[in-house]
Amino acid sequence: MLTAHTAEGELVILTRSQSLESLRERRKQESFYCPQCKEQLILKVGDLVIPHFAHYQQSSCRNSFSEGESPAHLLGKSQLYEFFSHHTPAVKLEPFLPDIQQRPDLLVVWGDTEVPVEFQCSTISTSLVRQRNAGYYLLNMLPVWIILTPQSIQTSTADILTLRLSSFLQFFIRQIPNRMSVLLTYHPQSERFYYLSPIIHLQGSTYAARHLTLSLHKQTVPFSLPSSPSQTDIRELALHYQSARRKYLRTVIAYNQKGIHNQFLRACYEMRIQPVQLPAWIGVPVQGQEAFRQSDCEWQLLFVAAVRETRKSPDQLNTSFFHTFIKQFDGEPDDLLAACRSYGDFLREERIDIYRMDRFTDGDFVYEVLSGRFLAMYAKN
Incomplete structure (x- = not known):
């Protein structure tokens, strides 16, 4: 978790601009509480994982909030929050939506609507994704899912790849208006978005795709669409x-x-x-x-x-x-x-x-x- 309330009800958002020393000092002086269950939280400030809040072991809220988040998820969520804060008029980090009992990673004002943004680092069932989406649909919200870039994509230097995509990754392939298929992923350590587009099915879970990357600092809102492939790409x-x-x-x-x-x-x-x-x-x-x-x-x-x-x-x-x-x-x-x-x-x-x-x-x-x-x-x- 990157958000908490103080005893006075002040919302605390952990960002990379806060020094470890200042957070450790603040931890000595203040107590922090879960925005959802109101239980007291631990402010963890280490040297390897970015600062974050966590429930105590006996908490009954552990299943409602993200616990045991990976370093990649915490870092990516923090980076995306800072990114959207620079591009949109309003961004909420880890907001709780009581009407549907869900908590997206981010809630972003995108155009004239609020858009839930989920940064998904672990493989979950597609039925759970559909279930979460159904909740957002009840609020007339269209969610955006950003998937952690798989190592096979992140480490490749080829412009055109033949690769296997799990059924989980296949679920997030989208068709954009000009009928190009697109899979968008993000890699926090390199602060880059990775696009596969267009994507052509070969057999089973094997696909051929053009491989593009875009720095977080050059990304736009709404997200940039991949350029049309060149004749060389097509060949x-x-x-x-x-x-x-x-x-x-x-x-x-x-x-x-x-x-x-x-x-x-x-x-x-x-x-x-x-x-x-x-x-x-x-x-x-x-x-x-x-x-x-x-x-x-x-x-x-x-x-x-x-x-x-x-x-x-x-x-x-x-x-x-x-x-x-x-x-x-x-x-x-x-x-x-x-x-x-x-x-x-x-x-x-x-x-x-x-x-x-x-x-x-x-x-x-x-x-x-x-x-x-x-x-x-x-x-x-």
């Missing part, structure tokens, strides 16, 4: 996607243990085509593809096989077909439907003849699809 993202596609097609046979009972291999067998010979229009990134945990090659081949069984073309499909198709996959039905429709739109707009598996197999078409259709939209200003 590099395309190469990462193509590499993952080739790797999947090379290994799907070598590491398969189900033989012909594997849906993907059975579909290849029935179409009389080797996995490595799939045309470029099977296994392409489309909007919402991350809804599928499978490789794009796999679910799109099964989609094409299902369409071929109906003896129809992609522009003749009805809603019933899509609902029937997605039943074989795990995932959020609405998201799966959206991805399937995006792929159907791609096939229709490119005028792909799904009954001709020998067309558009060259590498040039692969790059044209990746850069010309899906990724080029990120290069638009």
Whole structure:
């Protein structure tokens, strides 16, 4: 905790501008109390962790307030409080919202509304995140979650990354108005924001993304949006996607243990085509593809096989077909439907003849699809 009340009711906010000596002297002269439960607090002033308040061990309030906060959380919360204080007319640190019994890290005046800001350093269940958000929604507040930068991102110097993102991190990927996907994180020790944008799903928990950083001192309110990727960025993202596609097609046979009972291999067998010979229009990134945990090659081949069984073309499909198709996959039905429709739109707009598996197999078409259709939209200003 970074806030407390004195015996006289004065609100005390611990900031980095206060010296350790002055806080130690004040600790001798005053008592401090929890703004929520009113119990007496300990003012901890050490040399390693930034000064903070804590409840005594026997306190009944320990579950209501953040206890055992990590040094990164305390430091980041303090830095973000100072940052917002310089950019907005009003900022509250650790305010208690009695109507919903919640306490965001910060409550910021953002435009003409109050915005709860949560700096999340530990992995928690997404159901708990939804529960907290639901509380804010009751107050007509839209929360902003800032995640602690994972070490794999913070230590990388590459402009384009292929990396694994946990389901917790995936939950915080957002779509901004120009349809770029963005994951925003913050690293207190370096005082930098780390952006992943755009983010392209490869398979399972693996993604390719452009990696950007921004100093806390150059950040704005509202937060800066990542710039549009350059053509070089787009080409590099395309190469990462193509590499993952080739790797999947090379290994799907070598590491398969189900033989012909594997849906993907059975579909290849029935179409009389080797996995490595799939045309470029099977296994392409489309909007919402991350809804599928499978490789794009796999679910799109099964989609094409299902369409071929109906003896129809992609522009003749009805809603019933899509609902029937997605039943074989795990995932959020609405998201799966959206991805399937995006792929159907791609096939229709490119005028792909799904009954001709020998067309558009060259590498040039692969790059044209990746850069010309899906990724080029990120290069638009």
